[in-house]
Amino acid sequence: MSAIKVLLVDDEAPARNRLRELLQDIAAVTVVGDAKNGKEAVNLAMEHKPDIVLLDIRMPHMDGIEAAGHLQKLTPSPAIIFTTAYDTYAVRAFDMNAVDYLLKPIRLERLRTAIEKAGRLRPEQLTGLQPLQAQRTHFSVLERGRVLLVPVDDIIFFRAELKYVTIRTREREYLIEDSLNSIEEEFGTRFLRLHRNCLVAQGSIMGYEKRHAQEGESHYVALLRDVPDTVAVSRRQQHLLKGLAKG
Incomplete structure (x- = not known):
């Protein structure tokens, strides 16, 4: 079984480091890069072609929802797992469109379950995503x-x-x-x-x-x-x- 390639996207370095540490305890997963905003995420995804993107929702310049819409155009498109500190409207609005979402602070077993789920799905989970903000950047x-x-x-x-x-x-x-x-x-x-x-x-x-x-x-x-x-x-x-x- 080939390693699952994962891209980490979060504007906070401690959050990216936390995910990287947790992923070390999950077999057959390789982190191919990390980004601090949606624009960086799209560019890195084109370069590394990740299987899964762990994507924060609230980020400056380009939020995770807009980035997910751009990632959908890649061939093949990666599975999206949203990470968020908000358990209100954002989660309720998008949990049916992404493979999964993880509430911060993220726990190892919850992350493992999401990774396994992403491996079984793809690539249609992005259909119907709408920007979190009113207008695209x-x-x-x-x-x-x-x-x-x-x-x-x-x-x-x-x-x-x-x-x-x-x-x-x-x-x-x-x-x-x-x-x-x-x-x-x-x-x-x-x-x-x-x-x-x-x-x-x-x-x-x-x-x-x-x-x-x-x-x-x-x-x-x-x-x-x-x-x-x-x-x-x-x-x-x-x-x-x-x-x-x-x-």
Whole structure:
């Protein structure tokens, strides 16, 4: 039997050390790395391909629930065991979606049971996970067998094209399968729907101008910071830009 590869994720070093010590007493388990936040966890998981991730829920920068959603896109995806000091809403909300959850302080026999359970399950336990916080901090992009994390703060606009949505940052474009409607619902007015196929970061809008087509018709476009792209503005949404200009 090959060793079960485990990745430890917790923002507190004593908690990671405690898990490492406990796992030494469980046969056929190898710790392949540890991370202090969700973003580090995704990067290490791509590198080490763990069978199981012991994942704290409450962490800065990217919480465990969001990280679990990104980990789901890996092939194969690891089993998730949440670790938490909270036995209230977080546990009740997520215990049906993860392989298991462990309440801190974690006991050896409880950890052993969770590891054994994880070995019998996978990889569908992540289905239906929703972020613990209201909005994601990153979008995960599957590209050439790797998961890339794109910070929401870097996104200038989303544009729907056929069955995909293009993310535009200052550096490049990415393709995702989220719908514009779901993104708009998640982020509210942080991204403005200037056209039926485009959501633009409010902070990236520099201004707007009126352009004339050869046929004589005119339309407005939004001018954006840091990129040469412009975004067409539908007639019914022109009031949004004019409102920003007045503000």
